[in-house]
Structure formats: structure tokens, C-alpha cells
Amino acid sequence: MICLKTAKAKGRVMVEPSKSMMQRAVAAALLCDGRSCLRNISLCDDCVAGMDVASSLGAEVSTPANNSVLITGGLKAPSRELCCGEAGLCIRMYTPIAALLDTEVTLTGSGGLTKRPMSMAESPLRALGARVSTNNGLLPITVKGPLKGGEVTLDASMSSQLLSGLLIACARARHDSVINVSSLASKPYIDMTLQVMDAFGIEYGREGYTRFIVPGGQKYQSRDYTVEGDWSGAAFVLAAGALGGPVTAAGLRTDTKQADIAVLQAIEAAGANIDIDADAGEITASRGRLKGFSFDATECPDLFPPLTALAAHCDGVSEITGVSRLRHKESDRAAVLQEQFGRLGVEISLKNNTMYIIGGTGTGGRINACGDHRIAMAAAAYACGLEGEMVEIEDPECAAKSWPGFFEQFGKIGIRH
Numbered sequence: 001m002i003c004l005k006t007a008k009a010k011g012r013v014m015v016e017p018s019k020s021m022m023q024r025a026v027a028a029a030l031l032c033d034g035r036s037c038l039r040n041i042s043l044c045d046d047c048v049a050g051m052d053v054a055s056s057l058g059a060e061v062s063t064p065a066n067n068s069v070l071i072t073g074g075l076k077a078p079s080r081e082l083c084c085g086e087a088g089l090c091i092r093m094y095t096p097i098a099a100l101l102d103t104e105v106t107l108t109g110s111g112g113l114t115k116r117p118m119s120m121a122e123s124p125l126r127a128l129g130a131r132v133s134t135n136n137g138l139l140p141i142t143v144k145g146p147l148k149g150g151e152v153t154l155d156a157s158m159s160s161q162l163l164s165g166l167l168i169a170c171a172r173a174r175h176d177s178v179i180n181v182s183s184l185a186s187k188p189y190i191d192m193t194l195q196v197m198d199a200f201g202i203e204y205g206r207e208g209y210t211r212f213i214v215p216g217g218q219k220y221q222s223r224d225y226t227v228e229g230d231w232s233g234a235a236f237v238l239a240a241g242a243l244g245g246p247v248t249a250a251g252l253r254t255d256t257k258q259a260d261i262a263v264l265q266a267i268e269a270a271g272a273n274i275d276i277d278a279d280a281g282e283i284t285a286s287r288g289r290l291k292g293f294s295f296d297a298t299e300c301p302d303l304f305p306p307l308t309a310l311a312a313h314c315d316g317v318s319e320i321t322g323v324s325r326l327r328h329k330e331s332d333r334a335a336v337l338q339e340q341f342g343r344l345g346v347e348i349s350l351k352n353n354t355m356y357i358i359g360g361t362g363t364g365g366r367i368n369a370c371g372d373h374r375i376a377m378a379a380a381a382y383a384c385g386l387e388g389e390m391v392e393i394e395d396p397e398c399a400a401k402s403w404p405g406f407f408e409q410f411g412k413i414g415i416r417h
């Protein structure tokens with residue numbers, strides 16, 4: 001457990017590199033013939049799991065040094081089960097990749113991932129020529145390819161992550177693939193996948209977010225790739241700034257495809273100030289007259305926790321829509337936010353697809369992160385809206401899933417433990 005002394009935050013934080021972008025780049029590097037160098041890497045739990053899986057699938061992964069790692073591609077049958085840790089993207093992306101092989105591969109995971117659905121992988125992979133079995137829709141999942149290609153339909157209402165994996169893998173299938181997609185949410189994450197495929201020389205066609213055409217038999221081109229800073233982690237830093245500040249989040253690209261750059265709109269809607277220095281890659285947030293705000297987080301569900309922390313200190317009621325996207329995250333995130341912020345005196349109600357947060361009643365107290373990194377980080381951002389109280393966090397270590405140095409960085413902006 002850690003105990004944070006609440007205070008207004010002030011200063012500058014270098015954000016962690018994006019685990020979403022890095023895991024995609026590692027997968028692309030695995031599928032190359034040559035050697036890639038990934039720079040500005042993250043050693044968060046999810047990225048370490050991604051590198052381990054790539055290595056088990058035949059990549060030569062150097063010991064990370066100087067913030068970079070060398071990956072020599074080469075896909076081969078692993079000698080053991082692939083363990084994806086707690087990373088949803090990792091298992092949903094490597095399942096189609098493992099199905100490129102003509103041997104049976106089992107993918108598994110730990111902690112919260114064991115409760116997260118994998119059923120969405122079954123019918124599309126079968127339609128593309130692989131054998132698939134899951135544990136009643138959960139882990140472990142076993143696949144046996146080779147993925148041949150073909151035409152397939154995918155219901156992506158639960159998650160975009162399998163589509164990311166299919167797009168990446170289908171470029172290496174023997175034949176061309178057409179992926180028809182219905183009800184896709186988290187759309188920007190597909191743009192992130194396509195951006196990495198572009199960077200590694202892969203071609204595809206698309207009709208918006210409903211149909212993707214991926215020619216088979218393509219070669220990923222090895223390259224130097226710099227991982228950009230993580231807007232999902234930056235959202236907690238900027239929420240902290242909006243509650244006091246000024247706080248600067250550094251290491252970000254403003255021309256990003258990342259979904260969570262949308263945090264800037266939400267913070268401005270709450271009445272706080274945002275200052276952007278695109279050339280320096282620095283965003284500064286500072287307090288304004290904070291008022292309840294409305295925001296649609298359907299396409300950027302990871303913003304719920306930092307925006308809940310912000311809304312808890314805004315005057316009036318804030319409304320965030322897209323609650324249905326939270327059911328299968330590291331925790332049942334809407335329920336956990338409601339319950340755990342409730343312990344801090346913040347009233348949250350859930351109606352249909354909307355979360356209502358009543359601002360201005362929160363106090364210090366103790367919350368349990370419930371194994372969800374974004375709940376732990378949200379508690380720290382929340383602490384920036386109080387003064388002279390304590391916010392205790394049970395299970396803070398789970399922040400390492402996306403940002404191992406998170407609490408150290410918050411210490412630097414005045415939130416000490």
C-alpha cells in the first residue's frame with residue numbers, strides 16, 4: 001500500500017513510451033526478415049510480455065540498453081506456451097500471428113487476463129483456415145494454422161484488439177484477406193495499427209472502418225522505429241495539472257494517432273487550460289474554473305479513469321458516455337470506479353451507457369486499485385484536487401502494467417508518498 005499526501009501538483013513529467021505503439025512495433029519487427037532497432041522503449045509489464053512472446057515465436061531480442069532494443073525477425077514454432085501476462089493487446093494480437101504457423105500453439109496469461117474474453121478470435125480465425133479452441137471463451141487459447149487468408153466477418157463491438165492482430169497477421173498469410181467489420185469501437189486503435197504497418201512497409205486497402213483488404217504474402221521491412229510517448233498515461237498527468245498546475249507532460253507527439261489525445265478536449269470542456277508546444281512535444285495543463293463536463297469516451301475508453309479523477313473535483317455533474325466499453329478491461333472498470341471512488345466520498349452513478357460523477361464532495365481515504373493500473377493512477381490524479389489529506393492506495397504496484405515509474409514521476413510534481 002502507499003499513502004499519498006494530497007497537494008496541488010506542479011512541474012514537469014516525462015511520460016512513459018506508449019505500450020500500445022510499442023507492442024505493435026515489436027510484433028511488426030518479429031515479422032521482418034532483418035533486424036529492427038526500437039528506440040524510446042518502455043519496460044512496462046505489457047511491453048516486457050510482448051517482447052517475451054516475440055522471442056518465443058522466434059525473434060532474437062537483445063537485452064534492452066540505452067532505451068532501445070534490437071529485434072531480428074523470424075517466425076518459428078515456440079517450444080512452450082506463450083504467456084502474455086496481463087496484456088489484452090498482447091494475447092489478441094499474437095493469437096492470429098501464432099496462427100500463421102502450421103504447428104499447434106497455446107497462448108495464455110495471468111491475473112485479470114484470465115477473466116477477459118477471447119471468444120471473438122474463434123470464428124474469424126476458423127474462417128481464415130486455422131483450428132482454434134478456447135476454454136469456454138476464456139484462456140488458454142490454442143491455435144493451429146497456417147492462416148491461409150480469405151474473406152471473414154468480425155464483430156468488433158467488444159474490442160478492437162483482435163482486428164489489430166488480424167490486420168498484422170493477414171499480411172503474412174499465403175492468400176489475400178478481406179476483413180468485414182461490424183460495430184467497431186476504439187477506432188483510433190486501428191489507425192495506430194495501420195500506422196505501424198505503414199511504417200514497416202505493409203500495404204492494405206480499407207473502406208473506413210468496415211472493410212479491410214490485406215494482400216497476402218507480404219514482407220515486413222525491418223527499420224529503426226522510435227516509440228512515441230503515451231497519451232493514455234499523459235492523461236493522468238494532465239488531469240493532475242487541470243486540478244492545480246501548471247503541470248507539463250513531455251515526450252508527446254501532437255500529430256499522433258493515439259485515441260487518448262482526446263483528453264485535451266475533455267480537459268478544456270471542464271474549464272481548465274491547455275497550452276500546447278507541438279515542437280517541444282510538451283503539453284501544459286493548469287487550473288481554470290472547473291465545472292462539470294460531458295464527454296463521449298466510446299472511442300477512447302482508457303480515458304474514463306483520469307476523467308473520473310478530474311470530474312470528482314469539478315463543480316456540478318459530469319457525464320461520460322461509453323460505459324459499455326469498460327466491462328472487459330483489467331477490471332470491470334465502471335463498477336470499480338464507482339465502488340472505489342465511492343470510498344473517497346465521490347458519488348458515481350451508472351445509467352444505460354453513461355457514467356455520472358457528482359463533483360465537489362470527495363475527501364481523502366483509502367481505495368483498492370483492484371489490480372487495475374488505471375485505477376491506481378486515477379487515485380494519484382484525484383489526490384491533486386485535495387490539500388492536506390491522505391489518499392491511500394492498496395495494490396499500487398499494478399501501475400507497472402503500463403508505467404513502472406508512475407509514482408516516482410508524481411513525486412516529482414509534488415504528490416509524495
Ligand SMILES: O=C(O)C1=C[C@@H](OP(=O)(O)O)[C@@H](O)[C@H](O)C1
Nearest residue numbers: 020089158159160161186189302
Ligand atoms: O489496441 C490497443 O492498444 C488497445 C485498445 C483498446 O482496447 P479495446 O479495443 O479492447 O477497447 C484499449 O482500451 C487498450 O488499452 C489498448
Ligand SMILES: C=C(OP(=O)(O)O)C(=O)O
Nearest residue numbers: 086087088089302329330
Ligand atoms: C485495457 C488495457 O490494456 P489491455 O487491453 O492491452 O490489457 C489498458 O491498458 O487499459
